[in-house]
Amino acid sequence: MEKRKYLVVVDPSHERHLALERMLEIVRQERKWDLEFHLIMGFEIGDKTDTETPMEVVKSSAWFEDLLHPLDELGVSYTTEYFWTRDWRQSISNAASRYDCDTIMLCESSAEHKSGITDSKWDLVRRSSCDVVIADEGTTAPIKCILAAVNTQQQDDAHVGLAERVLERGIFLAEYFEADLHVVNAYKDSENFPDRSLIRRMSGLARENVHRDMGKPEDVIAGTAEKVGADMVILGISPRKGLSATFSSRTVEKVMEKISIDVVAIS
Template identity: 25%
Template sequence: MDRYTNILVAIAAEQEEQPALSRAILIARKSASPVKLTLFLAIYDLSYEMTSMLSSDERQAMRSGVVKQREEWLESLLAEQDTTHIDIQRHVVWHNRPYEALIGKVFDDNHDLLVKATHMHDKLGSVIFTPTDWHLLRKCPCPVLLVKEHGWPENGKILTAVNVSSDNEAHIDLNDKLISESNAIASLLNAEVHLVNAYPATPVNITVELPEFDPSSYTDAVRGHHLLTMKTLRQKHSINDDLTHVEEGLPEDVIPEVAKKLDAELVILGTTGRSGLSAVFIGNTAEHTIDQLDCDLLAIKPDGYVSPLAPASVERD
């Protein structure tokens, strides 16, 4: 059964190149089941709202005219793509917060995948002005595929980041879900699934505060634990040992390093949807990883996740 058959594609305004659209069409073409693509564009121009000389009806007419122009532009984009036998819908809205409009559309139409092109973010700017990508990673209820320029070749490699350091049931379930998603996409692309796990380095201050502490023995013990739990996970999912990677370091450093070494076309990881101050100053692994990858990133929420933007009709814990 194909995982993604109802895909929402975020269109980048005013850009001729649309990597997200190309990637979504590729998924649709490779899928054994019919796939519906919805092209989504949120537009907004403050100058139309600030024109006090116009009546509300006149402002609405101007907005409608701009929306119609953008709809025609979407048609011209599709004319450049081979969309034969693909069900494609178009949706243009006037909205000043694209991420809210996108997530609202996901809820309205029960999309099972959101595809969006991404780019490098200024580090300081990302703290002060959170990019749309970060909002989507935290708050979108369905998987989010952030697309870069790296291609998706046949017989490629998919790198899936797992957390084997915890016996928490939620982490175990998320690992299983990530691997299941990876296998589904791998069958679509005829790709090879690799697993990666990062374990922490020995804190330097411990050797200062505890002179009798043996850092090498500690490091060996930590690595041994991670290797053993990774073995249990790979055997559970029938994955060969040479397709697993257990490396020392921070996940946001280890994941891009291994992805580059493998020349992976896709990295898959889980994101918990952290919010508030911890998200602003610490961020999620997915957010720190984005800018260091030169391939696509698929971020998946754990089962039971409820978006803070969910309609009131969605049950909350």
């Protein structure tokens, strides 16, 4: 039985809590997987205008009880944590490590699409040692189609391992949600053409579910997501370090800015 431990981040500044909605969708599938959920709400230190503790603030807010009501109705077992923080990313990372979570779930907002994902969220995605799901408003239940983006042209151990992890997560999520799985591989020119048979062997997918297109990765991935009607895109964070890692990470960030559906970042 697959076991997954989720850290679900509740952002009090958001009106709609997409990470919680996605958590509910996961629970409603009623699959026979062992799932654990830890809900965490962080308050930036700049928001602290009095001496109340985070727990006192939450207890005095009826809205948070309303927020958790659907979870309680379903009988979901979860734990909660509240904190003030000067470093949002580090606090979330520490919580994920403390509870040994393998997936962090965040909430996207339409305002962030206009100016790019916030620095603290992007830094968390880039540096996280576990999967990070950024739930976005373009994804609605049920999840019917998942797109996994890979780069099979790079054949060093690190990149091959990353592609395998992306496909492995795609296969798991497609099975869990009973969704169709597609794979896309962008390439820059004819000398950089990806091997379809290799992708099929790695993924076990039919020919029509494997897509190869020439162009910038962010354009190819976003275009393919629209073409297949994807509800979720799985992306790999490059294992490279230094300046090359920065450029690679920016590519992933550009993909996230071009689509308005859930993104699963795999490192």
